[in-house]
Amino acid sequence: MNPDTAPLAIGYDDIIAAAARLAGQAHRTPVLTSTTLNTRTGAQVFLKCENLQRMGAFKFRGAYNALAQFTPGQRRAGVIAFSSGNHAQAIALSARLLGMPSVIVMPQDSPAAKLAATRGYQQGQAGSEVMLYDRYTEDREAIGRRVAEERGMTLIPPYDHPHVMAGQGTAALELIEDTAAGGPLDLLLVCVGGGGLVSGCAVAAHHLNPGIRVVGVEPEAGNDTQQSLALGRIVHIDTPKTIADGAQTQHSGTLTFPVIQRLVERIVTVSDAQLVQAMRFAAERLKQVVEPTGGLGLAALLCGVVAAPGQRVGVIVSGGNVDIARYAALLADGAV
Amino acid sequence: MNPDTAPLAIGYDDIIAAAARLAGQAHRTPVLTSTTLNTRTGAQVFLKCENLQRMGAFKFRGAYNALAQFTPGQRRAGVIAFSSGNHAQAIALSARLLGMPSVIVMPQDSPAAKLAATRGYQQGQAGSEVMLYDRYTEDREAIGRRVAEERGMTLIPPYDHPHVMAGQGTAALELIEDTAAGGPLDLLLVCVGGGGLVSGCAVAAHHLNPGIRVVGVEPEAGNDTQQSLALGRIVHIDTPKTIADGAQTQHSGTLTFPVIQRLVERIVTVSDAQLVQAMRFAAERLKQVVEPTGGLGLAALLCGVVAAPGQRVGVIVSGGNVDIARYAALLADGAV
Numbered sequence: 001m002n003p004d005t006a007p008l009a010i011g012y013d014d015i016i017a018a019a020a021r022l023a024g025q026a027h028r029t030p031v032l033t034s035t036t037l038n039t040r041t042g043a044q045v046f047l048k049c050e051n052l053q054r055m056g057a058f059k060f061r062g063a064y065n066a067l068a069q070f071t072p073g074q075r076r077a078g079v080i081a082f083s084s085g086n087h088a089q090a091i092a093l094s095a096r097l098l099g100m101p102s103v104i105v106m107p108q109d110s111p112a113a114k115l116a117a118t119r120g121y122q123q124g125q126a127g128s129e130v131m132l133y134d135r136y137t138e139d140r141e142a143i144g145r146r147v148a149e150e151r152g153m154t155l156i157p158p159y160d161h162p163h164v165m166a167g168q169g170t171a172a173l174e175l176i177e178d179t180a181a182g183g184p185l186d187l188l189l190v191c192v193g194g195g196g197l198v199s200g201c202a203v204a205a206h207h208l209n210p211g212i213r214v215v216g217v218e219p220e221a222g223n224d225t226q227q228s229l230a231l232g233r234i235v236h237i238d239t240p241k242t243i244a245d246g247a248q249t250q251h252s253g254t255l256t257f258p259v260i261q262r263l264v265e266r267i268v269t270v271s272d273a274q275l276v277q278a279m280r281f282a283a284e285r286l287k288q289v290v291e292p293t294g295g296l297g298l299a300a301l302l303c304g305v306v307a308a309p310g311q312r313v314g315v316i317v318s319g320g321n322v323d324i325a326r327y328a329a330l331l332a333d334g335a336v
Numbered sequence: 337m338n339p340d341t342a343p344l345a346i347g348y349d350d351i352i353a354a355a356a357r358l359a360g361q362a363h364r365t366p367v368l369t370s371t372t373l374n375t376r377t378g379a380q381v382f383l384k385c386e387n388l389q390r391m392g393a394f395k396f397r398g399a400y401n402a403l404a405q406f407t408p409g410q411r412r413a414g415v416i417a418f419s420s421g422n423h424a425q426a427i428a429l430s431a432r433l434l435g436m437p438s439v440i441v442m443p444q445d446s447p448a449a450k451l452a453a454t455r456g457y458q459q460g461q462a463g464s465e466v467m468l469y470d471r472y473t474e475d476r477e478a479i480g481r482r483v484a485e486e487r488g489m490t491l492i493p494p495y496d497h498p499h500v501m502a503g504q505g506t507a508a509l510e511l512i513e514d515t516a517a518g519g520p521l522d523l524l525l526v527c528v529g530g531g532g533l534v535s536g537c538a539v540a541a542h543h544l545n546p547g548i549r550v551v552g553v554e555p556e557a558g559n560d561t562q563q564s565l566a567l568g569r570i571v572h573i574d575t576p577k578t579i580a581d582g583a584q585t586q587h588s589g590t591l592t593f594p595v596i597q598r599l600v601e602r603i604v605t606v607s608d609a610q611l612v613q614a615m616r617f618a619a620e621r622l623k624q625v626v627e628p629t630g631g632l633g634l635a636a637l638l639c640g641v642v643a644a645p646g647q648r649v650g651v652i653v654s655g656g657n658v659d660i661a662r663y664a665a666l667l668a669d670g671a672v
Contacts, residue, residue: 006575032388035390049621049623052368052622052623053373097476112443173655177541215425232367283625283660284660286388287385287387287388287392287624287625287626287656288623288624289619289620289623289624289625290623320623324616324619324620324667325667325668325671327667328664328668329664329669331660331663331667332661332665332668
């Protein structure tokens with residue numbers, strides 16, 4: 001099929017429908033501006049603060065949108081997910097809000113804080129649990145398949161699912177709505193892991209502002225999507241070494257990649273040192289706690305990887321979940 | 337004069353007039369909520385995030401409101417202030433926005449970051465400067481008087497001024513407006529240094545919600561206002577040793593204290609360790625960088641100094657200006 005005309009996994013209507021499902025459940029997160037940031041970049045920058053989303057990241061939007069579409073039978077049996085990161089917490093919280101059991105499969109050596117946070121979101125929901133596995137000797141996919149079959153649970157993947165993509169696209173929808181009074185955005189910067197957020201946002205943005213350029217930002221060490229765009233096919237890489245743990249994906253999805261090919265102008269990369277600079281800037285000037293992955297878009301702009309003088313630029317600040325001791329260490333060592 | 341009927345320095349009309357002057361200049365800062373905070377305190381908590389105000393603190397509101405009322409002659413000569421803290425930056429920025437010179441008198445051993453920030457806000461405004469003095473051998477009041485006389489400049493004090501108090505009261509005005517849809521607030525927690533913020537907020541709050549209780553929060557080591565309320569007169573103390581540098585005032589003002597006596601139910605105190613707990617909570621759960629003084633109200637609620645189960649509680653988070661290295665150290669050592 002011609003990739004320029006083949007139907008994409010989601011359209012703008014799916015994002016509008018997701019927004020209706022999320023109303024009253026997700027926060028309409030604030031859009032922050034900073035005179036210092038504008039002066040430094042020469043652009044007019046609008047930061048969509050998904051670090052202030054429920055459970056601290058945009059992932060809630062996709063998870064809730066997916067779970068809200070379960071049939072009554074699916075709801076009774078519940079949801080299963082593999083994740084030690086924001087997707088785990090997003091599924092755990094969304095399931096509880098919708099009154100369904102969740103099983104989150106996590107490595108047994110996950111940080112205690114992450115296990116506690118996930119269990120905290122499951123609290124009060126019968127049938128919910130964190131299931132631990134040994135990542136050196138056990139196969140999480142096999143565990144997941146067995147549990148899903150035994151309990152009739154539905155697996156929700158972190159990005160390669162149309163409902164997840166559409167839910168995540170509501171972040172760009174809100175950003176564009178909330179900045180529309182001043183005119184359209186010229187540029188939108190979005191972090192890229194598996195591509196769920198950037199693909200949803202690109203669909204929303206191009207529908208509302210046909211002239212917008214959507215640029216994805218990956219960590220330097222994990223530029224699989226950049227490589228994939230260059231080669232025109234999904235490239236698989238080893239798990240990249242980067243502090244941007246939310247973008248340590250090995251490849252984009254079969255549903256997300258065609259959207260990226262069609263609607264994302266290009267992918268740029270930033271180094272871990274640039275991410276730390278962005279995190280420090282966010283703390284010092286924006287008073288925002290941003291996790292490394294959440295700083296990808298800001299870092300690209302702040303460090304001049306993307307120059308946009310005179311333009312109106314939207315940036316999705318995707319999350320703020322970072323272990324506080326680690327965060328303190330990054331801020332302290334951050335004079336990079 | 338009977339303290340119960342004597343006219344106060346400001347009324348509600350002054351706050352409304354201040355709000356009109358600040359429109360388009362000050363940020364209407366967001367009001368954040370946190371399910372975790374609500375669960376932990378049993379209250380419904382609304383955090384007015386003045387750490388997201390221009391220059392990072394509520395002080396901008398008072399400074400701009402004062403300077404905007406200068407006569408043409410006063411504007412030409414400009415403004416002078418003594419401060420090494422948020423008031424300095426608030427005056428410097430407001431003066432530049434209004435196109436007038438500012439002289440900020442600061443100790444020569446002020447942290448380089450604070451000097452740079454203040455000079456940054458003065459940039460591009462002719463006649464503006466930071467004037468350094470040696471706090472061990474020189475008298476800043478004498479320096480200020482001399483410069484003010486020589487240059488015809490107007491001194492704006494950090495809190496004991498009706499325009500400053502009225503401007504700062506707009507923080508509570510906005511908070512109450514933005515939460516009104518859910519009903520009136522039962523309780524408002526405000527940090528107390530010299531009393532400018534709490535007095536302005538108390539006037540706004542009592543006008544809009546006559547049944548509200550306004551509670552001030554001081555650092556344990558600097559409870560001069562608590563003592564003053566007990567004795568019925570302004571008590572002077574030595575400069576208190578506390579990490580809440582914005583509340584290291586030695587006494588409340590002759591204009592602020594009568595308002596506090598009339599409209600503030602009581603003053604409670606929190607320890608430095610409780611402030612660090614609040615800062616950590618703000619970073620971890622709210623993703624907000626809060627300076628120690630900015631965490632006074634939150635600490636009182638979070639640590640149970642003030643209990644408000646079942647109530648709707650407003651908290652002014654007053655600022656986010658903290659040296660990042662120091663902030664990182666406080667977060668890292670924060671398991672208090």
